[in-house]
Amino acid sequence: MPAWLFKTEPSECSLADLQRAGRTTWDGVNNPTALLHLREVRRGDTVFIYHTGDERAVVGVARAAGDPFEDPARPGLNPRGEPKFAVIDLEEARPFARPAPLAAIKADPRFKDFPLVTMGRLSVMPVPAALERALRDMGG
DNA sequence: GCCAACGTTGGC
DNA sequence: GCCAACGTTGGC
Numbered sequence: 206m207p208a209w210l211f212k213t214e215p216s217e218c219s220l221a222d223l224q225r226a227g228r229t230t231w232d233g234v235n236n237p238t239a240l241l242h243l244r245e246v247r248r249g250d251t252v253f254i255y256h257t258g259d260e261r262a263v264v265g266v267a268r269a270a271g272d273p274f275e276d277p278a279r280p281g282l283n284p285r286g287e288p289k290f291a292v293i294d295l296e297e298a299r300p301f302a303r304p305a306p307l308a309a310i311k312a313d314p315r316f317k318d319f320p321l322v323t324m325g326r327l328s329v330m331p332v333p334a335a336l337e338r339a340l341r342d343m344g345g
Numbered sequence: 346g347c348c349a350a351c352g353t354t355g356g357c
Numbered sequence: 358g359c360c361a362a363c364g365t366t367g368g369c
Contacts, residue, residue, distance in 0.1 A: 212367090236352080236366090257367060307368085326351060326366045 208251040208332040209242065210263070210321060215256045220265045223254065223298035228270050232278065232292040239329040243291050244273050246329075252295055253332060253340055255307075255321065262304035263344055270294040302345030315339050 211231060213219065223229050234243050246252070250269040256262055275288035283289045310316045316339070317323075320330040332340065 214367090261368075324351090325349075325368065328366085 208337040261307040265300040267298040270296040305343035
């Protein structure tokens with residue numbers, strides 16, 4: 206099952222918020238590359254949640270509750286005739302026993318090509334299977 | 346608060 | 358279509 210990493214500012218939508226809400230629509234992705242990745246997520250996929258700002262750590266994991274769909278709040282088509290903005294529902298958010306800090310991820314050579322390290326502004330990215338195992342080892 | 350990286354916008 | 362200016366993200 207593919208895995209992904211979503212970034213969020215915890216003051217906007219934290220892992221605890223996701224947990225509290227149960228099933229939550231993940232919206233607000235604007236970056237074209239991030240949207241390309243978001244459209245590839247499928248129901249049941251694993252979604253690691255990363256907190257930006259002061260925390261800077263992968264804090265837990267959730268599950269895609271369905272496939273991506275057009276953002277009802279932002280209708281409109283891109284130049285290729287597809288809906289411009291996509292969103293997805295997440296569920297089953299649960300925290301890691303120990304958050305995996307960005308500093309530890311950066312220090313681990315297995316992550317040297319991971320977009321979280323190499324590409325600061327990407328908010329949705331694929332997590333290769335080997336790195337999914339590495340993240341679970343680090344975090345719980 | 347600063348800055349690097351990247352995207353977007355608008356004049357030409 | 359080019360490119361300079363500006364905006365945004367997010368670490369430091």
